[in-house]
Amino acid sequence: MKKHTENDIIAALSKVMDPELGRNLVELNMIRDLNINGGRVSFTLALTIPTCPMRDQIKSEAQKAVRQVPGVTDVDITLGAMTAEERAAVLGSAMPVMPQIKAFNQVKQIIAVMSGKGGVGKSSLTALLAVELRRQGQKVGILDADITGPSIPRLFGLPSGGLRGSDEGMLPAITTTGIRVISANLLLQDEDTPIVWRGPMISAAIRQFWTDALWGKLDTLLVDLPPGTSDAALSVAQALPLNGVILVTTPQALSAMVVRKAVLMLKQLNVPIMGVVENMSYFVCPDCGKQHEVFGPSHAEEVAQTAGAPILARLPIRPEMLALADAGRIEEAVFPELAEMAKAF
Ligand SMILES: Nc1ncnc2c1ncn2[C@@H]1O[C@H](COP(=O)(O)OP(=O)(O)OP(=O)(O)O)[C@@H](O)[C@H]1O
Ligand SMILES: [Mg+2]
Incomplete structure (x- = not known):
């Protein structure tokens, strides 16, 4: 042979x-x-x-x-x-695409939502904050930088394969209330197909979601990050002109080391921490109206101190969140605590 x-x-x-x-x-x-x-x-x-x-x-x-x-x-x-x-x-x-898109896109502020640990509610907070900012009249976009575990489209009931493109770039999907969304999930024909990409491809996709997407005029672009201080978080900080980061934590997720790591990374990258949100902080008993700290006492103060940033909100556990998230109806959720916080943005 x-x-x-x-x-x-x-x-x-x-x-x-x-x-x-x-x-x-x-x-x-x-x-x-x-x-x-x-x-x-x-x-x-x-x-x-x-x-x-x-x-x-x-x-x-x-x-x-x-x-x-x-x-x-x-x-x-x-x-x-x-x-x-x-x-x-x-x-x-x-390839004259980029300059055209740059001329078209006008994004006033970009805020990333980050956490040390997984499952603390980053995606939920990103979505809820977007909904709240939208209610207050802002033009809002969400860049889902969790490429391998995207959850934003699901929360808004956006179907897979819903991202459209033209020669000029990618067109974001638009939610019921008009929030523009770009997510790897929207590129797939089938929501259940796993994305098995290596680090460099993930970074390239994140860059592309920023440079090749027609975001148009936005008051706020929120970026949902995967958990931890991964490559993806680094890519976002390097590829996007971030105004700041919101750190999400929960009472049971406190690990001073994990928070310090995130804080240190952001410091090195010169990205300011805008504040800390403690999610699943407490549960309000529907019968007696009392607040119960079911996941233990709040550590928000400690986290805020480590981060050198204020506590922006403490959000209660809301059992109805699961149903709304599963049904793709996150736009119906109401968190008065976030309404207050959103005014500051
Ligand atoms: N305040 C809340 N009350 C009740 N359930 C909540 C609350 N916040 C988040 N959840 C639920 O907790 C789960 C995890 O939330 P979410 O997916 O937003 O976390 P995440 O930090 O984005 O996770 P990952 O690290 O996997 O990206 C979801 O099922 C969500 O519906
Ligand atoms: Mg998430």
Whole structure:
């Protein structure tokens, strides 16, 4: 059997065209980390944008082409994405999109919602705050930066596959009350499909949600982060001109170390902490009206001190939250505590 070489593989891949750009994958510098091990060939296919609608077609054509090289038994392709600079380099002046979008988008303030631990209510708070700001007459957007665990569309009852695009960029989905939403979930045809992306692709997607989306004129853009001080949080802080961060905590989630870590990271990145929200702080008994600290005493003061920022709100546990969230009717939820806080924004 003829032994295949790197040149044979490259030659095969240079016959595969990107259908949109009309140039071949090798010429577009899309083939990375080519590795040949006996009959096994693996490489990364760096797409111009991670959400490229043609990605499955390009991948399967690349797979077919390499498989036809004599001696190849397995082809393992990892999808990746180019950096903005790489993309600009291969696409050159054929990419006038960004400046146009920059001229169109006018976002007055960007606030990210962050927490040390998961499940404390970041997504709920992001959604509720957006709803409240909207009620107060603001133009509001939500950038769902939780790429692998997106929950914003669900809260608003927005269907999967609802994101539309044009040559000019991505068009946000719009909720019942007019909140503009961009989320990885809206790109998928099926809500249950897991997104198994690596760090660099997640960062690229977050950047794209900011640079390639037609947000238009917004008073406030809220960013829902995944839990912790992950790459995604770092990407958001680096890619978006954040005005500040709201830290969410719960009485049972306090770990001074976790909070300190988040605070330190934000300090290093020069992002101000606007304040702390303690969620699931207490439960108001519907019979006697008394407040019960079911998850233990509040630690909001300590967290606020560590963060060097004020307590913006303490939100009660609301059993009806679950039903509203599940039904995609978060816009009907009322938290008077947030109404007060939202006035400050
Ligand atoms: N104040 C509240 N009262 C009752 N339930 C709440 C409250 N806040 C949040 N929840 C519920 O707690 C769960 C976790 O909330 P949410 O998804 O907003 O947390 P998260 O911090 O975004 O989680 P993750 O870290 O996974 O992104 C959800 O089921 C939500 O409906
Ligand atoms: Mg969340």
